[in-house]
Amino acid sequence: MSLLVVAEHDNHTFKASLRHVLAAARDIGGDIHLLVAGSGCEAVAQAARALPGVACVRWADDPALGDGGAENLALLVSRLARDYTHVLTAASAFGKNWAPRAAALLDVAQISDIVRVDAPDTFTRPIYAGSVWATYRSADPVKLVTVRPTAFEAVAGDGAPAPLEAVSALPDSGLSRRMSVALNQSTRPELESARVVVSGGRGLGSAERFKALLEPLADKLQAALGASRAAVDSGYVPNDYQVGQTGKVVAPDLYIAVGISGAIQHLAGMKASRVIVAINKDPEAPIFSVADYGLVGDLNEIVPRLTDAL
Amino acid sequence: MKLLVPVKRVLDYNIKARPKADGSGVELAGLKMSMNPFDEIAMEAAIRLKEAGQATEIVAVSCGPAGNQETLRTALALGADRAILVTCEADVEPLAVAKLLQALVAREQPGLVLCGKQAIDDDANQTGQMLAALLGWAQATFASRIELQGDGAALVTREIDGGLETLSIRLPAVITADLRLNEPRYATLPNIMKAKKKPLDTLAPADLGVDTAPRLALVQVSEPPERQGGLIVPDVAALVDKLKNEAKVI
Numbered sequence A: 001m002s003l004l005v006v007a008e009h010d011n012h013t014f015k016a017s018l019r020h021v022l023a024a025a026r027d028i029g030g031d032i033h034l035l036v037a038g039s040g041c042e043a044v045a046q047a048a049r050a051l052p053g054v055a056c057v058r059w060a061d062d063p064a065l066g067d068g069g070a071e072n073l074a075l076l077v078s079r080l081a082r083d084y085t086h087v088l089t090a091a092s093a094f095g096k097n098w099a100p101r102a103a104a105l106l107d108v109a110q111i112s113d114i115v116r117v118d119a120p121d122t123f124t125r126p127i128y129a130g131s132v133w134a135t136y137r138s139a140d141p142v143k144l145v146t147v148r149p150t151a152f153e154a155v156a157g158d159g160a161p162a163p164l165e166a167v168s169a170l171p172d173s174g175l176s177r178r179m180s181v182a183l184n185q186s187t188r189p190e191l192e193s194a195r196v197v198v199s200g201g202r203g204l205g206s207a208e209r210f211k212a213l214l215e216p217l218a219d220k221l222q223a224a225l226g227a228s229r230a231a232v233d234s235g236y237v238p239n240d241y242q243v244g245q246t247g248k249v250v251a252p253d254l255y256i257a258v259g260i261s262g263a264i265q266h267l268a269g270m271k272a273s274r275v276i277v278a279i280n281k282d283p284e285a286p287i288f289s290v291a292d293y294g295l296v297g298d299l300n301e302i303v304p305r306l307t308d309a310l
Numbered sequence B: 001m002k003l004l005v006p007v008k009r010v011l012d013y014n015i016k017a018r019p020k021a022d023g024s025g026v027e028l029a030g031l032k033m034s035m036n037p038f039d040e041i042a043m044e045a046a047i048r049l050k051e052a053g054q055a056t057e058i059v060a061v062s063c064g065p066a067g068n069q070e071t072l073r074t075a076l077a078l079g080a081d082r083a084i085l086v087t088c089e090a091d092v093e094p095l096a097v098a099k100l101l102q103a104l105v106a107r108e109q110p111g112l113v114l115c116g117k118q119a120i121d122d123d124a125n126q127t128g129q130m131l132a133a134l135l136g137w138a139q140a141t142f143a144s145r146i147e148l149q150g151d152g153a154a155l156v157t158r159e160i161d162g163g164l165e166t167l168s169i170r171l172p173a174v175i176t177a178d179l180r181l182n183e184p185r186y187a188t189l190p191n192i193m194k195a196k197k198k199p200l201d202t203l204a205p206a207d208l209g210v211d212t213a214p215r216l217a218l219v220q221v222s223e224p225p226e227r228q229g230g231l232i233v234p235d236v237a238a239l240v241d242k243l244k245n246e247a248k249v250i
């Protein structure tokens, strides 16, 4: 077996999720090659050579690949994929965007968001907002898989540097162009890889209170901030804070849900956290059924007291 | 410009799915089915483009069993002008749906296909991207804003990890709708009545020359690992003590 893992990066560093995707690749077994495609991304390719288990880094550097657009990347991956039995990438906004496009170009099914490798051709993934797990076997010549990073423990340490091989890019499709990107600047840890996540819901009531109550708590715990859909829709926080079925999936050591009812779509994104704390005034809120420790009461009183006590 | 809006019929989002006792699939018998919420958003985006005079006709499409007619009637009541049902098995895979849609695009020649970003049953998040690939069209997934520019291009703002990105895409294209693109309207009673008279055509995959045989074998459907929760602590001091000494997370 031979696997191609496609790295997510910003042309400077690769994302922490890559080590988790490599863990899934190791579960499948076989030679692991890594593709670093981007523009001016040599530093990423060089750093990736030391990732454990990587036998070769294939490096495609071209302005057409610079903004991670799906059209050019999917075409490149679909060409390279014919030499491999598996193609893997993270089930992030990045991977979700281009991977199905590559699958269709290869005329293969994609298996999205796997949480378990059962066999090299068999994978388990959550469906119906994680209410159910489904196990699928693929007979496709190339198995195109996106990996839920939190479900696989990151490969640790560094290995001997793998060889670097340049790959030439294909001509720009010209179909789409990035005009602008607005990233939310934050000094906090990244939501998907934070050890502690403090998450707020509609119960916070306003953007001001979200900030006034949850930021000091997150500061104390060096935590990332997350949110329910209702908090995002109400404009308390930006869209990329959303945790859940259609937002981010997190599995920190500690997840503190404040003023979140625990709808199934929210649970889908945080149920695998090691320890869950819920703060909610409604003792019947479904969040309590998954919480290791629940505190019933008014968040306006509880959260400042908790922040002080830490 | 004509718009094609693929809509999927799914288990209503308020219902918690359960595996069938023999693990052969998900229990759907007798449960409420609805239009996939992301497809309601895509539909709403289409209606607004038509209301703004930027689109001339909206064609709703669904691939699935005969019951999907109900979902298409809902689309017609919301504002679609016509509907097409491609009759096939309940769990036709995204790649097969994309091929069926590709064939329909060849017939209908829309300027834009507006999909949902994800069906909330299979949670695949694949079909729109696959369709764009098969057509060789541009794609803009996870859209939270769409602006047609009149010169064969559109500006689309996308929800990405870390924030927002704005793309300029060439039309025709496939756009997939994210949650914050709009707030879908409800169908009014008069429109529900009118929808009954709007055209709804039925086709078979063979009419479109598409093989919908699944590529993946479903081995089993199972319950996810159970989580033991439910402990209530009396106060903040007790919580901090538990986190420090029992869970050892702080």
Ligand SMILES: Cc1cc2nc3c(=O)[nH]c(=O)nc-3n(C[C@H](O)[C@H](O)[C@H](O)COP(=O)(O)OP(=O)(O)OC[C@H]3O[C@@H](n4cnc5c(N)ncnc54)[C@H](O)[C@@H]3O)c2cc1C
Pocket: A200, A201, A202, A203, A204, A227, A228, A229, A230, A231, A242, A243, A244, A245, A246, A247, A248, A258, A259, A260, A261, A262, A263, A264, A265, A266, A269, A279, A280, A281, A282, A285, A297, A298, A299, A300, B013, B037, B038, B120
């Ligand atoms: C297609 C689709 C996709 C979705 N995807 C997601 C997703 O990815 N992520 C997600 O989170 N949701 C998602 N949702 C929405 C989900 O169904 C819920 O509507 C949402 O999670 C509710 O957010 P909430 O818990 O903040 O709000 P609510 O359900 O309104 O809960 C607010 C909670 O705050 C508590 N509260 C209020 N005031 C106080 C107070 N003073 N002190 C203490 N507690 C208080 C209340 O008791 C209540 O439990 C999705 C829905 C759909 C249809």
Ligand SMILES: Nc1ncnc2c1ncn2[C@@H]1O[C@H](COP(=O)(O)O)[C@@H](O)[C@H]1O
Pocket: B005, B006, B007, B008, B009, B036, B038, B039, B042, B061, B062, B063, B064, B092, B094, B097, B114, B115, B116, B117, B118, B119, B120, B122, B123, B124, B125, B126, B127, B128
């Ligand atoms: N059977 C279907 N019929 C019509 N549209 C579909 C079907 N399956 C998927 N789609 C469309 O593709 C989107 C993404 O679905 P999926 O790739 O299954 O997550 C949905 O939101 C629909 O717009």
